[in-house]
Amino acid sequence: MADQYDVIVLGSGPGGYVAAIRCAQLGLKTAIVERENLGGICLNWGCIPTKALLRSAEVLHNMKHAAAYGLAADNIRADLDAVVKRSRGVAKQLNQGVTHLMKKNKIAVHMGTGVLKGAGKLEVTGEKGSETLSARHIIVATGARARDLPFAPADGKRVWTYRHAMVPQELPSKLLVIGSGAIGIEFASFYNDMGSEVTVVEMMDRIVPVEDADVSAFLEKALVKQGMTILTGAGVEKIEVGPAGVKAAIKGKDGKVVSGDFSHVIVAVGIVPNTENIGLEALGIKAERGIIAIDDYGRTNVPGVWAIGDVTPGPWLAHKASHEGVIAAESIARELGNKEVHPHAMDRRNIPGCTYCHPQVASVGLTEAKAREAGYTVKAGTFPFIGNGKAIALGEPEGFVKTVFDAKTGELLGAHMVGAEVTELIQGYVVGKTLETTEAELMATVFPHPTLSEMMHESVLAAYGRALHI
């Protein structure tokens, strides 16, 4: 029997739906299977709705500081329900956008839970019962979920995951955030701006531990100045949930355990891939701790089965998933005989990361420490926001842009930024890195004035002792 489809994509997050669109563009007969919402976590419960929340927090912050801009605003208060409602509205709009994109690209949408049933077979169980779909290639893009702490399972009342934190019924009076990765620190920042008393506990010796150490130090100082309590090198040992709140035992840097009372806890200690009960084991697909092993194009060890996004080795970011989706789609098209497509291997060194706390954090490539560890002789340059005209005009003089170069070849190894709007700036360095720039091309680039991007230029100049405005 002929296969129904060329490709079935299991999961419709930013990896899955983008993979499906690219498959369809390449003329492949494509289906997508989703158990919950088209668009997956990212645009329903992740990246997008949190950005809506954080935007509200930012506007609130600016209103509170209206006087600094010569403006008067009285009786400023936040309406939490309306803020959440706006965030949900944004998610809903984008969810409909994905529905439209599937339709436009003639991608068959099967709502239900999919389970692999041998080579090229996928059983989908939805409201209308079960059906078995067949295809020559299947892309697994089932994503990930929040990791639970064994002693503090999320209950949605007092102990929250990101998902509960996104639709709060009430503003936590005293919030404990466990974990200071992107998710933890964004919620900490949001609730701090909204008026909660926030404590962040991080096991590593600094917050946002994947970032450059200078960025971590700067951000910690900025958040503490905003009123946050930050405990690094610390761990939550125990949590007791009572009717009125949560009692947490926190072991500090000094090894002493201190007890603290909180109204709510957000657990943001990482994610677990959704790779159970989808038939991977029966097919003999190689995985380690649930993370599926793939080659640079998304191939698993089983021919015809591909994996992208959060079910594969990190970083666990939406844009990485989307990009892997495109690479897998093009590789499949090529295997099916399309010699016009030339998929390129995923280069993990060029995947940027953005954290939308206040101030924002953005980076790409190696940190200074990692570059030294890797054996490079490093040239690093830093330029502060205070030296940039636009930053001062915006009233955002805090932050810096740091660049890391290989002293020998001039290769841009990494870029690290903290401050206003840096999440929109980082792509400049990402383009440069992807094109394999050296310091020379960056120095020879004309950056527009007055913009924050001028700091990107100055940072490069600073790495070579040539910064102009400092």
Place this chain on the structure above:
Amino acid sequence: MPIEIKMPALSPTMEEGTLAKWLVKEGDTVSSGDIMAEIETDKATMEFEAVDEGTIVSISVPEGTEGVKVGTVIAVLAGEGEDASAKPAAKASAAKPAAAAAPVAVAAAAPAPAPVVAPVAKGDRVIASPLAKRIAEQKGVDLKAVKGSGPGGRIVKADVEAAQPGAAPAAAPAAPVVAAPVPDFGIPYEAEKLNNVRKTIARRLTEAKQTIPHIYLTVDVRLDALLKLRGELNKALEPDGVKLSVNDLLIKALAKALIRVPKCNVSFAGDELRKYSRADISVAVAAPSGLITPIITDAAAKGVAQISTEMKALADKAREGKLMPHEYQGGTASLSNLGMFGIKQFDAVINPPQAMIMAVGAGEQRPYVVDGALSVASVMSATGSFDHRAIDGADGAQLMQAFKDLIENPLGLVA
């Protein structure tokens, strides 16, 4: 505007080639993807596809012309709606008579009509990333000799890092093998002109034997378990249409042995030793034009059925002279098997820049001592040739032992 069709560079080392055959003639219309000509490079005969569509106005290099330089105009194409008879005057009149009179001189004659400076053909521009250019400069690598793996063949950092310093393109294909003049003793003979493949074989093997200190290590390997396993696997794989050869299993065994003994999966690169983290096996295939070695990439990570399927496809392409450069350039070690001719044992010449080649003889029933008693077993002799600059004898011996172990306990090949 009429479009000039130029001699393409079909491999990174190609400077010139033979226009073996025209598949179109003047007046023919072609569309994108049509095969226009067959071009013989130093390694293989390749099909040359049309990129644009239009009508062939003129063919300026007749088929059979040797030594056509890359970038030479070989034909002119008129686009849609253009007057196919309006030949670009200079080009046609200058190139054509020369071509007719002395085909071999075409390459040299072509730039002549340019009055001031010889125009640099667009194809000569080296497209490379800034970082690739800088590293090439520092390492002394000539970018013209580097094959780009980036979008549209752009040369990126990784390509330059993999390139040999000083690998000037001129040195590679141009240098003919200097052979002493052969005296004529009056014995009747027929002189056959060397094809490019033969010339390349001659050059590379001479270079290998003259510059690489070879060391040879031989072991006898019992094949009974492997043959039994092969029979069982073939029975199981019959519905899939897969039939494993002993050689397919030997490819896997060599790749796995190289991963187990990484000291032998290397290249000697002047001032550095390149240690490969993947075993790509070049497999010697006898093609009508001469020996060629298509590659099974990352063979240790591939299943034997996949190796078998790939090998079959590559061998077919090799025999038809249709291998693409990436299918035969590279490899971290080679396998040469002359067992099918009943050869008992032989020593192979290393395929540079690789540092080892495994030469495998015939599997045959031999008297063999098993558990202290003489009995009969299926045994083959395998001889590894190692580049002694890069690999010590003891390390080579370890590789031979690993190879033997994997074959005598062959479940490791399928696990």
